[in-house]
Amino acid sequence: MSLKTEKTTLALSAKDIPQEAFDWYDEYAHGDIDRRTFLSRLGALSVAGLTLSVVAGALTPNYALAEQVSFNDPDITASYVEFDTPNGHGKGRGYLVIPKNVDSSNKAPAVLVAHENRGLNPYIEDVARRLAKAGFIAFAPDALFPLGGYPGNDDEGRAMQKSMDGSKIVGDFMDAATLLKSHSLATGKVGMVGFCFGGFLTNHLAANMPDTINAGAPYYGTPAKSNIDKIKAPLQIHLAELDKRVNATWVGYEKELKANKVDYTAYIYPTANHGFHNDSTARYQEDNAELAWERTISFFKQNLNT
Incomplete structure (x- = not known):
């Protein structure tokens, strides 16, 4: 088949x-x-x-369904790299994907990719490859690296991530954003996209690293808990109509974004459930997912290529 x-x-x-x-x-x-x-x-x-x-x-999830871009696609170079995380666990590891045409004389903007609440699974790695195919340097850290990394199944991954210090996970991703800001092949412009827990991280880093994050695209993520008034980056927010848990937080978040004159656009996808972009489960909705992704790529090109 x-x-x-x-x-x-x-x-x-x-x-x-x-x-x-x-x-x-x-x-x-x-x-x-x-x-x-x-x-x-x-x-x-x-x-x-x-x-x-x-x-x-x-x-x-059946992650065999989630590969849209092959790990050995000739247009990209993918590798796992370790990096220092002084604000987190001390040492982190992530999946770095660079377009083949990018070098010191032809730099590209970077996008930080934040996974759900279960570690760096194959779907998130594929998202990083999709970004590289679109011309961005993509970096997807694995919050579970201090415990040995994503274990190969979501149930164990969720349990592992739940056992960890959330503030240190946030620190790991903040240090990853700093790494991208100064990467030798990057232009200095940094975008961020995240899903579920990663959507929260995207909101949080936009609020707490306003001079580092230049554009944020959170997918069904809960709001930042502080410093919303500090956000400088434009936000493109993706929500699922049937996602009761996250949508319950949206009304209050939108009021704060408006009150603080944050540049944002919010899309609510009809008949969609939480996780509709993840093409490894029955929650996936191809039309909504493809539309959301087209919007995301256009958003990053508009805000990171200038």
Whole structure:
């Protein structure tokens, strides 16, 4: 079965999954309920033609579906690099992807990529490669590096990240942004895109590193907790219509952005669930995801190439 066929099958089966299942998965993925409760609730659903294993499988990431840009694509060079994080855990590691045509005489703007609450998984690595294909230096740190790195599955990754000092994770990403600002192949312009927890990080760094972050694109992320009045970067905010948890924070955040005259644009994608950009699960919505990504790339080109 081809990758395209697998994605199509996944998308078609998603239409038969009740919204409650997506809501419960969001609770489970963010630690509000445990796996046993999640599966118990799914088992109680009456879903015609779909078994518990099929529904659970559709909601659980299959990262074989998430590769849009090959790791050995001839237009990019990808590597894992370690870097100093004096404001975090002391040492960090991330996935650095550089366009092949970038060198000391042909520099490019950089984009920091922030993962969800489970470490640097294959989907986020692919996002970094997509950015490099679009002409940006992309760097995706792994918050789990101090514990050995992303373990290969999301359940363990979530548990690992939950056990860590959140302020040190924030420090790691702040130091990664500083690294990109002064990278020898970069122009000094830094954008940031993040998903879920990474969306929060994007909001947070825009507020707390206003002289470093030049453009921010948070996807379904909760607001920065302080210094919203310090934001200088334009923000392009992506929200999912059915994302109750994050959307509950949006009204207050938007008021603060307006009150502080922050340059922002917010898009709310119809019938979309939290995680709609992640093409490894049934939450993925191809049309909304592609539209959001086209907007993001255009936004970065507009704000980082000047």
